Amino acid sequence: MCAWWGAVLRVLVLQASWALGGGQVRYSVPEEAKAGTVVGRLWQDLGLEAGDAEARRLRLVAQGRRASVEVSGASGALVVSSRLDREELCGKSAPCAVRLEVLVERPLRVFHVELEVTDINDNAPLFPVAQRNLSIAELTTVPGSRFPLEGASDADIGANAQLSYTLSPSEHFALDLQRAEQHRDSLFLVLTKALDRETLAVHRLLLTASDGGRPPLTGTLELLISVLDANDNAPQFNQSVYKVQLPESAVEGTLVLRVNATDPDEGSNGEITFTASNTFPPQGLKLFILDPKTGEVRLTGSLDFEDVPSYEINIEATDKGTPPLSGHCKMVVAVLDVNDNAPEVWVTSLSVPVPEDAAVGTVVALLSVSDRDSGANGRVRCAVWPSSPFGLVARFAGSYSLVLREALDRERVSEYAVEVRAEDGGAPPLRASRGLRVPVSDVNDNAPAFAQAVYTVLARENNAAGAELARLWARDPDEAGNGRVSYSLGEGGVGVASVGGGWRSASSYVSVDAESGRLWALQPLDYEEVQVLQFEVRAVDAGELPLCGNATVQLFVVDENDNEPSLLSGVGGGPVVGSSGAGFSGAGSGALWAWAAWGAPAGQVVAKIRAVDADSGYNAWLRYELLEPRGKGAFRVGLYSGEVSTARALEEADGPRQRLVIVVRDHGEPARSATATLSVSLVEGAEAALAAAGSSASSSSSSVAGSGSGLRPAAGAEGGSASATNVWLVVAICAVSSLFVLAVVLYGASRWAPRAAVLSGPGPATLVCASEVGSWSYSQRQSRSLCVADGAGKSDLMVFSPNFPPPPGAAAKETQPEAPAVLDTVSGRPFLASGPFPRRPLVLVAVVPRPWSGAVGSRAEPPCPGGCAGVLAGALWALLTLLGVLAGAPRLLL
Missing domain, CATH: 2.60.40.60 (Cadherins)
Incomplete structure (x- = not known):
């Protein structure tokens, strides 16, 4: 094999050398050569030096069809790149030559290469068909x-x-x-x-x-x-005459007879075709049909014994040989007389549709019945099926009326399929029927009905305006306009239960789509404003006399945690407590203050933080947490009570003042919170006792004031108040006398003091009201002004709690007179009243010039003597008021 390929390569080289001398290179390669087979050393045959093939970019350009050879860039040889199929390239042409162009650069030259593909025996002989x-x-x-x-x-x-x-x-x-x-x-x-x-x-x-x-x-x-096969046998029938009896009632398509003929030949010589001829009477050709292949004779029309009693037909069997051969026979059909005429029913008049409110006896249709037979075969009996709600009434021979016998209801049956059946007296009897479709027209006799008399709908508050709340549907079994329902809000009994009580129109909250019955929200719902929305939805059909139905909708607003806790205006429960702000919102923080004595034991209540939440349920369940200071502080706060108490005994090392930051959170998801800042001043035990006594006196005065408004104090409290009054009456007289003398001296000094000593004039005042329990708060959003004789009306009003004076250095802040709730006391402990109070707290008002504007807790001394005189005058009026309270006055307003 290798020697054969070597001889082929030598022949190819000699041909290439000869072609190069003639101006072109010619190669020969057998078809089906493997890819990579070297056809010839193209670079050498073109006279190029070794290595010039790649340097001068020797490449191949095919002319016309795709070439299956390529030039190797490294060696410059012409090699086979894909399968060479001579039959695909040249077909039956010989020789098979492919012309190629070879390009080289530097300088650019073009060489012509001719590649001859030689044939090998790779194709077997092939017949056109197998x-x-x-x-x-x-x-x-x-x-x-x-x-x-x-x-x-x-x-x-x-x-x-x-x-x-x-x-x-x-x-x-x-x-x-x-x-x-x-x-x-x-x-x-x-x-x-x-x-x-x-x-x-x-x-x-x-x-x-x-x-x-x-x-x-x-x-x-x-x-x-x-x-x-050769056609050398004629067809032969098995009978020469066929006799058949056929009743005249035979239906079209009835098999009358099947003739049979045989031919011993095969193929077309033995294939027989049947034909009919010479029929008597002639109309028999139209009544009977002969299948040319099977020899079956079938009836194609109706027989009548009265017209033709019998038929004779000649049948011929012919094969398909050349020449064709044939055989013959005769068929005789005798017609038998029977009851072959069934009754006939016609509808002469039909009045539909029938209104569902039609009266009994209404004529729906007129019918006509006949039978062509005579005698018993022509007597006809008629009936209607189903037997209700229609019936037949005979008018005269062969004529009937279809009448209504029962009341109709379209909603139960909208259309009736009525069948009128007729039967003659033949043996056997023949029957006929006629079907009628009687539609029932609608009357508006059904009112729209809701699936439920009362719909309960739950809607979360703060829903978007235009949100779909529910979908109501009323069913009206009537059709067309009588069953087309439109929805609207009912006019009577429509309202909403508001938090403040009473009923308000629901049309401003919800709307119902007239066609679909969808219930829409016109505005966002607020649980704190509306909790239950109850109204009626009316469904009206479009009949000429419209009918309507009603349904009650109870819309319950589901609460969401959309309100922060709101701090009340004061704290209580401790011996000394106060507030620098009269109202606090849930989003912000309130600054509160209280007194505590050094050495107070652990667990002593200092103050009580009060807050409310406008939400309900878990959203309004509040818990109190101490945010600052963290760790082992001197105070703690009750988780749910809000009471601030000492966590340990107070010492001087704790400092003169403790600042507590308390966070009030609800249990909503997500939780909302408010922050309160409580400043606790640590004082001596005597000052704490004095503050406690002042708190008791304030409680007694409040009890006396309450009794004047119709409330009686407890029996035990009356004895305690009498004994305390005697002691504090003496103390108050001495204190008032001393303060009065001091005030006169300071007032004289201020009159002779230079004007430059006054650093600042009176500033804006703040109206603060004290509650019974001694906290600082606003009282029912009421403010008052006081006029003096020598000047214009002043609005600077400072109100002190009747329990004890404000803390040192504390100055009133300007606030807005607003209180979210009212405080009351029961047995000396503060609580939040849920409704109107039966008694009002004692309110003490005094005119206090504000000599300077200092922050709460500032230790800067006010300018004297003008400022001090104002402070002392205020203290004097407070003590005088306290004296009046202890003496039994119900209320003293200055």
Whole structure:
């Protein structure tokens, strides 16, 4: 094999050298060469130096079709790049040459290369079909008859395409091959012996074609030869006369008779066709039909014994031989008289649709019944099915009326299928029926009805305006306009239960879509404003006399945690407590203050933080936490009570003042909170006792004031108040006398003091009201002004709690007079009242000039003597008021 390829390469090199001398390079390569096969050393045949192929960019340009060779860039050789198929490139043309152009640069030159693809024996002979069918008659075909066959074809050329044929052994057939130089070879199948179909009906032969390749390839063709029979037998009927009796009631398509004929021949010679002729009477040809293949005779029309009692038909059987042969027979049909006429029913008049409120006895349709038979066969009985709600009434012979016997209800049955049945008196009787469709027209007799009398709808507060809350649906079984329902809010009993009580119109909150019944929210709902919304929805149909139905909707607003806790205006529960602000919102923080004595034991209540939440349920359940200071502080706060108490005994090391930051949170999701700042001043035990006594006196005064408004104090409290009054009356007289003298001296000094000593004039005042329990708060959003004789009205009003004076250095802040709730006391402990108070707290008002504007807790001394005189005057009025309280005055207003 290697020696053969070496010889091929030497021939290719010699051809290339010869072509180069002639101006072009010519190579030859066999088809189906593997990819990578070297066709020739192109760079050497073109006269290029070694290594110039890559440097001068030697490349190949194909002309026309895609080339299956390429130039190797490194070696400059022409190699096979893809499969070479000579038959695909050139077909049957020889030789097969592919022209290529080779380009080199530096300088640019063009070379012509011709590549010849040589043929190999890679294609086997191929017949047009795999099987050939032949038919040869047994009598008409004589020995020596020739039958042309289509030979095989080979895609190769030359010796590889030279074909030879062989036939499988047979005593009846042989092959005859005639070769031609300019045309294809002619192949014939020759009959050598006469055929006998009865001996062998089918001959199977195999024709084989071989080419001249080495090794040769072959192709086969199967010959299927069928022996045709000769027509030498005529058809024969099994009877010469067929007699049939057929009742005149036989329906169209009834099988009358099947004639039978046989032919011993096969194929078309034994295939029989039946035909009818010579019918008496002539109209029998239209009443009977003969199947030409099966010999079946069927009835195609109706028979009438009164017209024709019998029919005679001649039948002929013919084969398809050449020439055709035939046989004959006769068919006689006798018609039997029977009750063959069924009753007939006609609808002469029909009045539909019938209103569902039609009266009983209304005529719906007029019917006519007849039967062409006579005697008993012509007597007809009629009935209607179903038997209700319609019935038949006989008017005269053969005429009936369909009338209404029961009331109709379209919502129960919208259409009736009525069948009128007729039966004659024959044996057997014949029946006929006529179907009627009676639609029922609608009347507006049903009012729209809701599925529920009361709808309960839950809606979360703060819903978006236009949100769908629910969908109501009322059913009206009527149709068209009588069943078309429109929705609206009812006029009567529509309202909303508000928090403040009473009923308000619900049309400003919700709206109902007139067509779909969807309930929409016109505005966001607020649980704190509206908790239950109850109204009626009305459904009205579109009938001429419209009917309506109502349903009650109870819309419950579900609370959401949308309100922060609100701190009340004061704290209580401790011995000394106060506030620098009269009102606090939930979002902000309030500044509160209280007193505590050094050495106070652990667990002593100093103050109580109060807060409320406008929400409900868990959203309004508050807890109190101490935010600052963290760790082991001196105070703690009750988780749910809000009481600020000492966590341990107070010492001087704790400092003069403790600042506590308390956070009030609710249990909502997410939780909302408010912050309060409590300043606790640590004082001596005597000052704490004095503050506690002042708190008791304030409680007693409040009790006396309350009794004047219709409330009686407890029996135990009266004895305690009497004893305390005697002691504090003496103390108050001495204190007032001393303060009065001091005030007179300071006032005189201020009159003679230079004007420059006054650093600042009176500033804006703040109205602060004291509650019974001694906290600082506003009282029911009321403010008052006080006028003096020598000047304009002043609005600077400082109100002190009747329990004890404000802390040192504390100055009132300007606030807005607003209180979210009112405080009251029960048994000396503060609590939040849930409704109007039966008694009002004692309110003490005094005019206090504000000499300077200092922050709460500032230690800067006010300018004297003007400022001090104002402070002392205020203290004097407070003590005088306290004296009046202790003396039993119900209220003293200065």
